[in-house]
Amino acid sequence: MRIYLFGYASDDFLARVVVTPNERTVAQLAGQLVAWVLAPERGGLLTVRNERGDLLDLNSTIAAAGLGNGDIFTVERG
Amino acid sequence: MVLRRDDWLDLARKVNWTPRYVDEREMFPEELSGHPWLAHDAWRDWNEAYRTTYREYVANQREKDAAVLGVRSALDKPHLFDGLDPGWVQLVKFHNGAVALVEYAGAIAELRMARFGRDSAWRMMSSLGALDEIRHTQIPLLIGHDMLAYDGNFDWTHKAFHTNQWVILAARHLFDDMFLAADAIDSAIQLNFVFETGFTNLQFMAMAAMADRAHHHLFEKTLASIQTDEARHAQIGHPVMRTLLENGSRERAQYLVDKMWWRCWRLFLALTGTAMEYLTPLDARTRSFKEFMNEWVTEQFIKNLAEFDLEKPWFWDLFVEELDYAHHSFQLGLYTYRTTLWFDVAMPDDAEREWLNAKYPDWEATYGPLWDRLERSWETSGESNTVSYGLPALCNLCQLPALFVRPGRNTACTLEMDGRRYLFCSEPCRWIFSQDSARFADHKSVVDRIVVGEAPGKLTDLHAWMGLEAPVETGKDLRRGLNPWRLDPIPTA
Numbered sequence: 001m002r003i004y005l006f007g008y009a010s011d012d013f014l015a016r017v018v019v020t021p022n023e024r025t026v027a028q029l030a031g032q033l034v035a036w037v038l039a040p041e042r043g044g045l046l047t048v049r050n051e052r053g054d055l056l057d058l059n060s061t062i063a064a065a066g067l068g069n070g071d072i073f074t075v076e077r078g
Numbered sequence: 079m080v081l082r083r084d085d086w087l088d089l090a091r092k093v094n095w096t097p098r099y100v101d102e103r104e105m106f107p108e109e110l111s112g113h114p115w116l117a118h119d120a121w122r123d124w125n126e127a128y129r130t131t132y133r134e135y136v137a138n139q140r141e142k143d144a145a146v147l148g149v150r151s152a153l154d155k156p157h158l159f160d161g162l163d164p165g166w167v168q169l170v171k172f173h174n175g176a177v178a179l180v181e182y183a184g185a186i187a188e189l190r191m192a193r194f195g196r197d198s199a200w201r202m203m204s205s206l207g208a209l210d211e212i213r214h215t216q217i218p219l220l221i222g223h224d225m226l227a228y229d230g231n232f233d234w235t236h237k238a239f240h241t242n243q244w245v246i247l248a249a250r251h252l253f254d255d256m257f258l259a260a261d262a263i264d265s266a267i268q269l270n271f272v273f274e275t276g277f278t279n280l281q282f283m284a285m286a287a288m289a290d291r292a293h294h295h296l297f298e299k300t301l302a303s304i305q306t307d308e309a310r311h312a313q314i315g316h317p318v319m320r321t322l323l324e325n326g327s328r329e330r331a332q333y334l335v336d337k338m339w340w341r342c343w344r345l346f347l348a349l350t351g352t353a354m355e356y357l358t359p360l361d362a363r364t365r366s367f368k369e370f371m372n373e374w375v376t377e378q379f380i381k382n383l384a385e386f387d388l389e390k391p392w393f394w395d396l397f398v399e400e401l402d403y404a405h406h407s408f409q410l411g412l413y414t415y416r417t418t419l420w421f422d423v424a425m426p427d428d429a430e431r432e433w434l435n436a437k438y439p440d441w442e443a444t445y446g447p448l449w450d451r452l453e454r455s456w457e458t459s460g461e462s463n464t465v466s467y468g469l470p471a472l473c474n475l476c477q478l479p480a481l482f483v484r485p486g487r488n489t490a491c492t493l494e495m496d497g498r499r500y501l502f503c504s505e506p507c508r509w510i511f512s513q514d515s516a517r518f519a520d521h522k523s524v525v526d527r528i529v530v531g532e533a534p535g536k537l538t539d540l541h542a543w544m545g546l547e548a549p550v551e552t553g554k555d556l557r558r559g560l561n562p563w564r565l566d567p568i569p570t571a
Contacts, residue, residue: 004529006471006480006490006492006501008471008480008488008490010485010486010488011485011486012485013407013410013411013448013481013484013485014407014410014411014414014466014470014471014479014480014481015470015471015479015480015481015488015490015501016466016468016469016470016471017468017469017470017471017525018468019529036466036467036468038414038448038451038452038455039451051491051492068499069499070492070498070499070500070501071492071499072490072491072492072501074488
């Protein structure tokens with residue numbers, strides 16, 4: 001199912017809307033967000049957290065990680 | 079023998095008729111006069127500090143209009159832009175679009191109080207206030223019209239509030255809440271006590287000082303002239319606040335103050351903060367936005383709170399933290415989404431960056447790398463790589479992008495209610511929404527409208543939906559102008 005989420009990359013300045021199928025993985029979601037930010041070329045490990053600050057499993061699907069329409073997630077790049 | 083002013087004014091101000099054919103509650107229904115509903119005895123001592131007769135009002139306004147129009151005539155239309163910094167012209171365009179028709183809406187608020195205010199002195203002050211607000215609409219419209227011959231986007235002075243442009247939607251949401259959808263008491267506290275006493279000094283006094291140094295004497299005269307009116311009718315708030323506190327409504331008064339302080343702060347950082355520090359020429363910047371805020375707004379507001387023994391709003395620490403960052407974060411949003419604006423936006427040059435860092439010691443470390451990346455992107459890939467194509471997350475209360483406080487510290491949060499998840503840029507916006515959720519819940523942000531198909535998702539179509547004719551009307555980089563790529567359809571997300 002296609003859902004919309006609000007993603008914030010910690011080295012960016014803005015929370016952005018990400019529309020994505022929730023069957024994709026959390027890693028793919030993070031990659032999609034990072035592609036929009038000001039320095040998409042910068043590499044490094046990605047860490048993804050939900051609004052409560054819980055660490056999300058990068059290999060889990062978005063749905064299984066508990067993210068649904070209108071949720072916030074944060075991506076940190078190591 | 080003609081009576082002297084002071085012999086009749088008090089009597090004339092206090093012509094409170096005793097209704098015989100209707101009940102006082104019918105004449106002043108709570109829905110429009112406000113809560114708490116109090117019998118007129120409670121309002122009998124409503125007094126403004128500085129009293130004005132209608133005769134004095136007309137004479138003063140005539141003089142003030144003559145002063146503004148005199149400068150306009152002296153400048154002569156073909157020379158309206160002579161000597162003005164290009165950034166300053168954009169500031170005026172931004173200001174005119176965001177402010178002119180709000181003043182007209184303000185006339186409606188004043189007229190509501192002129193009918194439903196609970197004491198005749200209040201109603202008299204509000205009648206004059208309504209005339210003020212009409213004047214504050216007409217002068218910018220006249221001057222904006224003069225400027226049309228040189229820059230067609232000055233038609234946004236009149237057009238802006240008739241569009242779905244996102245900054246304007248945010249402003250409309252605020253002013254609907256502040257006074258168009260508010261009763262007389264709430265309007266007096268939110269509009270007169272908080273907005274006009276607290277914030278408009280910044281827009282009209284501080285910016286007038288900058289206009290003088292930017293050699294824009296017509297704008298300076300206009301702003302200063304408007305502020306003298308604001309100072310008079312802003313007095314309405316104090317006696318209304320006093321009556322509320324004397325009649326057991328301290329909690330509601332504090333709530334209205336807290337709510338409107340935060341909402342006004344959001345608008346002013348977006349409108350005034352960015353304009354003062356990214357569109358004003360360096361030699362016209364007398365002080366930083368933060369310094370102006372502290373001197374003209376915060377100090378005055380704290381004095382007002384102390385006068386009534388009210389508390390600082392509960393989010394004060396966050397507000398103080400944001401003073402150093404929030405408008406700088408917002409400027410990045412304006413710049414990277416500039417094609418959705420009706421004015422041009424500046425990337426700060428080296429001298430401006432030095433000034434910003436002198437005023438905000440964290441500026442270079444926080445914002446420098448992001449502006450550096452934008453500079454590099456322009457050099458390596460052209461302008462198209464310096465604009466954002468994805469949708470920003472918009473707050474369901476203030477309607478502004480969720481980009482606060484600063485890079486690395488985002489305060490966005492959500493609220494689940496009746497099967498819908500709402501996004502907020504900050505805890506105060508969520509709190510305001512929660513306090514009166516029925517009032518706000520049905521409103522959709524621009525992003526919500528796109529998601530449900532009520533607004534187009536394709537950027538080129540979204541421009542048209544917002545009233546912007548691309549590429550001629552859409553904002554561009556102030557110093558680098560319109561890149562030819564803009565003549566092609568803008569790539570979609």
